Amino acid sequence: MIATLDDLDVEGTTVGVRVDVNSPIDDDDTLADDARLRAHVDTLAELLERDGRVAVLAHQGRPGGDEFVSLESHAERLSELLGQPVDYVDATFTAAAREAVRDLEDGDCVVLENTRFYSEEYMEFEPERAARTHLVAGLEPVLDAYVNDAFAAAHRSQPSLVGLPTVLPSYAGRVMESELDVLGSIEETGEPRVYVLGGAKVSDSIDVAWSVLEKGLADHVLTAGVVGNVFLIADGVDLGDASSDFIYDQGYWDEIDRAADLLDAHGDRIALPRDVAVDRDGGRHELGVNALPPGDGESAMDIGGSTLEYYRRVLEDAETVILNGPAGVFEDDRFETGTRQLYDAATDIPTSIVGGGDTASALRQLGVEGFSHVSTGGGAALRMLTAESLPAVTALENAPEQPAADD
Numbered sequence: 001m002i003a004t005l006d007d008l009d010v011e012g013t014t015v016g017v018r019v020d021v022n023s024p025i026d027d028d029d030t031l032a033d034d035a036r037l038r039a040h041v042d043t044l045a046e047l048l049e050r051d052g053r054v055a056v057l058a059h060q061g062r063p064g065g066d067e068f069v070s071l072e073s074h075a076e077r078l079s080e081l082l083g084q085p086v087d088y089v090d091a092t093f094t095a096a097a098r099e100a101v102r103d104l105e106d107g108d109c110v111v112l113e114n115t116r117f118y119s120e121e122y123m124e125f126e127p128e129r130a131a132r133t134h135l136v137a138g139l140e141p142v143l144d145a146y147v148n149d150a151f152a153a154a155h156r157s158q159p160s161l162v163g164l165p166t167v168l169p170s171y172a173g174r175v176m177e178s179e180l181d182v183l184g185s186i187e188e189t190g191e192p193r194v195y196v197l198g199g200a201k202v203s204d205s206i207d208v209a210w211s212v213l214e215k216g217l218a219d220h221v222l223t224a225g226v227v228g229n230v231f232l233i234a235d236g237v238d239l240g241d242a243s244s245d246f247i248y249d250q251g252y253w254d255e256i257d258r259a260a261d262l263l264d265a266h267g268d269r270i271a272l273p274r275d276v277a278v279d280r281d282g283g284r285h286e287l288g289v290n291a292l293p294p295g296d297g298e299s300a301m302d303i304g305g306s307t308l309e310y311y312r313r314v315l316e317d318a319e320t321v322i323l324n325g326p327a328g329v330f331e332d333d334r335f336e337t338g339t340r341q342l343y344d345a346a347t348d349i350p351t352s353i354v355g356g357g358d359t360a361s362a363l364r365q366l367g368v369e370g371f372s373h374v375s376t377g378g379g380a381a382l383r384m385l386t387a388e389s390l391p392a393v394t395a396l397e398n399a400p401e402q403p404a405a406d407d
């Protein structure tokens with residue numbers, strides 16, 4: 001049983017609120033899309049209106065990546081969305097951070113710095129070990145309670161997600177509450193059930209594919225995006241140097257063997273792209289798998305028309321479809337067709353569930369709507385849709401209770 005904001009005595013309480021505002025970032029290192037911030041406004045506004053003292057914790061990007069930036073511009077945007085000043089401090093758990101938290105008055109909000117600027121926050125721990133990290137040890141003395149609204153990060157067993165709820169009375173925020181409500185009953189959805197796995201988080205997608213195929217939750221898995229490219233290579237297709245180098249540079253080379261093992265075990269239920277689109281002379285050019293490899297420097301950027309036709313046929317009979325990750329580089333007009341058409345076909349299915357930060361922003365950009373549920377989470381939604389527990393949710397279930405007011 002997870003406590004919610006309804007169970008929290010908020011007034012005068014200093015609450016650490018973990019949100020997931022991991023977002024696309026512009027070239028000047030500032031926030032490019034505020035959708036994930038907007039999702040958390042209800043939770044934060046409720047805590048502030050109820051006179052809580054709110055310290056916001058979040059990660060942005062991954063170490064070494066282009067989107068690994070400060071949360072300063074997130075704090076500025078949050079201030080606009082909440083319609084009140086929001087402080088930002090360039091520290092997460094050090095003396096400066098503690099001072100900023102102690103300075104909060106009722107109804108005040110401060111955003112602490114990107115949790116992943118500290119190496120422990122990018123490691124996965126058991127909750128008891130996570131509770132002994134510097135972040136938890138540094139923040140526990142200045143927090144009375146912890147709220148986790150970061151459903152999209154709930155599949156990560158990292159200190160701000162599983163360590164803080166081990167030592168503090170803890171509650172689900174409104175986003176967490178509604179996601180658990182909708183996504184908690186995948187086994188009850190109609191069949192045939194189709195999983196569409198695209199995007200660039202190859203190892204997460206392969207984990208999910210293994211799980212749903214082994215458990216019999218998926219009647220079909222359709223692959224697209226970088227995930228589809230990895231499966232094509234695993235199936236012996238020569239995608240050319242540019243796609244292979246990209247997969248190698250992203251650190252996904254080892255995933256090719258895992259994809260091959262999965263094809264051996266469950267290949268009859270896994271669909272691979274039949275054609276891909278490449279950039280040729282500045283335009284979109286489609287190549288059937290038999291015509292590969294592409295020319296020098298050409299990379300598989302989208303699924304092609306015959307793949308779409310094939311995937312549409314599979315989707316026609318589906319009762320439930322679960323989609324994660326774009327089918328191609330949707331940010332480029334030449335390669336958005338696969339994502340737009342595939343997702344559009346999915347809106348006709350009785351239960352259509354979409355996960356993924358980039359996926360949600362792709363759909364907004366492409367004007368595709370009409371799904372049963374668009375989750376704030378990508379990997380987290382997928383993990384949940386495999387009917388597996390999420391470490392951060394388990395940590396909330398096991399959290400200590402808030403002491404009674406007169407204790």
Ligand SMILES: Nc1ncnc2c1ncn2[C@@H]1O[C@H](COP(=O)(O)OP(=O)(O)OP(=O)(O)O)[C@@H](O)[C@H]1O
Nearest residue numbers: 199200201225226301328329356357358359378379
């Ligand atoms: N064929 C491709 N080659 C290179 N990049 C691709 C290709 N297909 C998709 N992508 C990229 O994948 C990225 C999105 O993938 P990602 O797995 O992060 O999806 P997501 O919806 O954000 O999921 P999550 O919420 O888990 O992050 C996009 O930036 C898109 O350009």
Ligand SMILES: O=C(O)[C@H](O)COP(=O)(O)O
Nearest residue numbers: 020022152153357378379
């Ligand atoms: O975007 C996401 O899926 C979450 O913010 C988690 O990010 P991560 O995959 O970098 O842990």
